[in-house]
Amino acid sequence: MTALPPFQTVLDEHSAAVMGILRGAVGHEGAEDCFQETFLAALRAYPKLEDSRNLRGWLLTIAHRKAIDHHRARGRNPVPVAEVAEVAVEDGNPERDEELWAAVGALPPKQRAAVALRYGSDLPHGEIAAALGCSPEAARRSLHEGLKRLRKELA
């Protein structure tokens, strides 16, 4: 087993990425709350964590759950996700991530949610549609529009 680093190191290395993804998923307003909930849950579970090799994937999985809780608590579009994907999100370049998620945060709500759920949380199209309370076709369209806009924005 690899020794767990001090939790401060986890914060230093991943807090910006978590905040970026939460902003994309729930918007600036809700992101701070979700951020607290994410890191408190992580800190609670941390000493029992058995594998310290993919801390970012672990944190993003928790952040994803907190974003769903947030949407659920808001009472809009309950999210019937049977099972949260435990797959790790690939590590990218954090600075590039920040820029990207900032652009995602600037998208109109439906597009933003579709992009965040697809790429931040790895949800399949069917579940995105369920989360957004629209048809799979509409979810696909929101995602498509969102991506088109991002490509233009970040080109």
Place this chain on the structure above:
Amino acid sequence: MSTKTPMTDSALEVFKARAAEEGLLDVAYATADSPFGPLLLAQTRRGLVRVGLPGQNSDELLADLAERVSPRVLEAPGALDDVRRELDLYFDGKLDSFDLPLDWQLSGGFRQQVLRAINRIPYGQTRSYTEMARKAGNERAVRAAGTACGSNPIPLVVPCHRVLRTGGALGGYAGGLPMKEALLQLEGVLDESPAS
């Protein structure tokens, strides 16, 4: 980190305050200035558990705390205000006895006995390693007493700098001999130009 925005910083502050409230902050640490360079201070809910001297590797000390005490290690400067204040007074020559709760968990058995004995050496006085071995209950374990002294996790506050070789030679110090000399000068034990 350069990518951190002000909002993330405030979110971090709130997170740490809530972690402390929920009893999730097992090891709080901070750095403090000293005349010898930066110190690393770490405490548990029981008390001060580790002082890192200038020149000691902070990352290694924190990794060691994560492994031996708890991985819930967070930087929390406010939590160490009392320790920082007493150390400042000590370095100014205005404090001759620390009044801080200590957490001895990093030292077990005989070592802890030696360190507790060292903790009772009054300001401005010195003892020999042999005396410390005797006080800890085993006069013949002089070498073990020396090792305990050298592995003191809470230097300065637990004053291992007050332990010298029989005959008065300085022995060793984790912060380097010049620092040990300077501390003994501060406490008036050594003249400004000590014979070493």
